Amino acid sequence: MASGARPDDRFDDEDYPAYSMGTAAEMVGVTPAFLRALGAAKLIEPRRSEGGHRRYSRYQLRLAARARELVDQGTGLEAACRIIILEDQLAEALRINAELRRSRALHGDRQGR
16 A cells, blocks of 8 residues: 555545446446546546556546536537636636635735734
8 A cells, every 4th residue: 555545545545546447337337348448538547457458546536527417418529528627727726816815815814904
């Protein structure tokens, strides 16, 4: 186990590659070929097991489910992947912005502002 991580830590780790391709495809409701296409489009890059098999995380499954939703609505796969990447970047920027606001509020309060 890596750097003192406990097995329980994996249950909460959104990025832990816990799901095989078959399980991931079943959970998302797609074919393994769809997951491979998402990999080719660089939306998700699954880790590989010691045996070379693709392993997916919960975070990657959420991205794949969003891609399926967009494709089911008629969006092309490449466009769907680009939309998801932009949505993900926006969510991260908003998270950082909120964190900076909280930090400024804390520092402002300490300085008597």
